[in-house]
Amino acid sequence: DGGITQSPKYLFRKEGQNVTLSCEQNLNHDAMYWYRQDPGQGLRLIYYSQIVNDFQKGDIAEGYSVSREKKESFPLTVTSAQKNPTAFYLCASSTAGGPRTGELFFGEGSRLTVL
Amino acid sequence: EDKVVQSPLSLVVHEGDTVTLNCSYEVTNFRSLLWYKQEKKAPTFLFMLTSSGIEKKSGRLSSILDKKELFSILNITATQTGDSAVYLCAVEEGTNAGKSTFGDGTTLTVKP
Numbered sequence: 001d002g003g004i005t006q007s008p009k010y011l012f013r014k015e016g017q018n019v020t021l022s023c024e025q026n027l028n029h030d031a032m033y034w035y036r037q038d039p040g041q042g043l044r045l046i047y048y049s050q051i052v053n054d055f056q057k058g059d060i061a062e063g064y065s066v067s068r069e070k071k072e073s074f075p076l077t078v079t080s081a082q083k084n085p086t087a088f089y090l091c092a093s094s095t096a097g098g099p100r101t102g103e104l105f106f107g108e109g110s111r112l113t114v115l
Numbered sequence: 116e117d118k119v120v121q122s123p124l125s126l127v128v129h130e131g132d133t134v135t136l137n138c139s140y141e142v143t144n145f146r147s148l149l150w151y152k153q154e155k156k157a158p159t160f161l162f163m164l165t166s167s168g169i170e171k172k173s174g175r176l177s178s179i180l181d182k183k184e185l186f187s188i189l190n191i192t193a194t195q196t197g198d199s200a201v202y203l204c205a206v207e208e209g210t211n212a213g214k215s216t217f218g219d220g221t222t223l224t225v226k227p
Contacts (some may be wrong), residue, residue, distance in 0.1 A: 040219065041219050042121075042203060043205075044118070045215075045216075050213065088156075090157070094213045095213075099165075100163065101146075101212040102149050102207030102213060104151075104213075104215065108157050113196070
């Protein structure tokens with residue numbers, strides 16, 4: 001079945017540690033996105049990539065980094081510079097051209113807790 | 116800065132009731148408006164709206180867009196407990212296709 005796989009589902013880290021969240025898709029989508037969701041709030045865009053080897057900052061990129069070396073993969077690193085990293089992280093993908101670019105397909109999410 | 120505002124923030128109804136969820140937006144360059152349902156973790160796509168006045172319908176759910184008033188509604192008729200979820204509204208930018216701004220969501224609880 002085609003879809004998006006995020007791992008790990010739950011992650012705990014100590015302050016000052018970097019952590020990398022994995023996102024893999026087999027939908028053959030060109031575009032991939034990382035969103036952050038805090039309790040009672042909507043999704044805020046961290047980074048997005050519309051093509052391999054290229055990515056752009058979203059609205060809340062500070063303290064995060066990404067890479068896009070393969071079409072299928074878009075890992076997110078939460079660095080120690082992120083002041084409030086405890087959150088639910090969602091990865092999504094979409095087609096990069098045509099009329100349905102806005103239709104996002106989401107993974108199941110990764111819940112990060114900083115101790 | 117693009118902005119999407121949903122109302123109400125939460126809603127409690129009984130099975131069989133009809134509900135209307137609201138979404139207003141301010142964006143520099145509009146491409147589409149989307150509705151998603153988030154039950155536990157992954158939001159799932161409901162509707163994409165690009166033209167004013169054309170109702171999209173799927174079973175008991177329907178949605179319509181008003182591009183003049185910058186507003187959309189999502190209607191759910193004959194609600195069921197399985198409709199309990201967070202409903203998210205998002206607006207896709209015209210200049211960066213795929214890049215969307217989300218509202219804070221409406222939490223719908225349907226009681227038996």
